[in-house]
Amino acid sequence: MTNRPKVRLALIFGGVSSEHEISCLTAGGVARAIDHERFEVIGIGITDDGRWVRIPHAELASYEVVEGTLPRVASDRPEAVVLRGAEGTQIATRAGDRLADVVDVDVAFALLHGPWGEDGTIQGLFEMLGVRYVGAGVASSAIGMDKDLMKRAMAAAGLPVGPWVAITPAQWRDERQASLDRVAALAYPVFVKPARGGSSIGIVKVDDPAGLEDGIAEAQRFDPKVVVEQGFVGAREIEVAVLQDLAGPPRTSLPGEIVMHDPDAFYDFDAKYLPEEQVTLQVPADLAPDLRDACRALAARTFAAMDVEGLARVDLFVSADGEPFVNELNTMPGFTRHSMFPIMWAASGLEYTALISTLVDLALERPMGLR
Structure with missing residues (x-):
């Protein structure tokens, strides 16, 4: 049997979106199920104020729902720094004015949901760092x-x-009645959603026109741009x-x-x-x-x-x-x-651990750069 070196996989999770906890929950599930014979996990948490920190694997693997409470990235963990070195991408820990615990990264797996992670932003960073990564590219993300x-x-x-209407913040400010008139062409019930959100956060089902403006206001708490979709x-x-x-x-x-x-x-x-x-x-x-x-x-x-x-x-x-x-x-x-x-x-027929391995293998096999 050949002793192949393990693939170093950076799991990146948390983030500043409203789906921070869901991202942590996802990362915990992956950390527990991953094939540890093949992969060495490097945990990188992004706090809710946007700082990148190192999270030990044991801590990451403990992320679960406990008594109805979802996990979050702790803000007091060592600061992580991502570098593009001569040999590829590296992760380091900032220790005062020095960098410590520098490790090479083979693949990045961003388990981020919502804006500033699922939306092409971190994918663009990966492209510029020259690191292979799991999932969709910049444009499709x-x-x-x-x-x-x-x-x-x-x-x-x-x-x-299905039919939908988008309302930008400028349209809601300057053309409110025209925006409501566009929605009036849809059949009720309608669903008002943050345009760039997920996990069904901020979605409001509106059964008649009387509740529409309140529904839009609720969705705008999570994104100033909203979509109104006709219900099926x-x-x-x-x-x-x-x-x-x-x-x-x-x-x-x-x-x-x-x-x-x-x-x-x-x-x-x-x-x-x-x-x-x-x-x-x-x-x-x-x-x-x-x-x-x-x-x-x-x-x-x-x-x-x-x-x-x-x-x-x-x-x-x-x-x-x-x-x-x-x-x-x-x-x-x-x-x-x-x-x-x-x-x-x-x-x-594809179990969870094998599914994770399949996704990392896809990232390793696909070409870098424009494709």
Whole structure:
């Protein structure tokens, strides 16, 4: 047996977005499940005020939900510094005016959700540092983070998307009535969402025009730009996990379905991460074979049209008459063992640890620079 050196994998998590805790939860799940025979984990936490710190593997692996409380990056850990050295990217610890514990990095895995991480910003940093990284590139990350730009790109590619209205801060300030008039063309209920958020944070279901301005105000607490989407009444929420295949078309998992126990509820933050029997994640979804195949094919088309690399979760609606529509694409989906993305791949024959290894292998194999 050949003793190959371990791949040094920098897990980067936390961040300054409203999804800080979800990122930590994801990172804890990956740290516990990763193949330690193949990978050496270097934990880099980003505090909620944007500082990069070193987090020991044992501490990272302890990140879990405890009595309803989600983990956060501790602010008193040693400061991390990222360098581009002569031999590649390195991580060091700042010790006063010196750098200590300098280690080379083979691959970066940014388990960041939301702005300043999932939106192309850190991907651009990785490109400039010359380090290989897991997941989508700069452009597809940025477009996939903005629900308005994402839907425009999908519609331009001929993908079926539902009606929506985007409202920028300038439009809300200067053209408020015109913005409300544009929303009036949609059928209620509508969902008001932060344009560049995730984990269903800040989403408001609005059943009639009287609640629209309050719904917009709530979404604007998380992002000054919002989107208002027409709800699909009676639709089923279907999700498909997608992986890049460097030698062929994207690979798709068996679909899963989000089944809310309360028919008037929706899949919000609490239902995703603090479920308490609010929701059933049915994997695989109970779909007729032709509809199952149609959902998988649409997810693969969406992944390819958005030029995604690595991984994505494609969220679909299936209308009452059996027609699938794209809701959105998530380039860094929830990735704990209990998240839909790994659950769907496990049901398709790719278990959590092997899934992590597959993603790192994809990052190692794909070329650097323009591609």
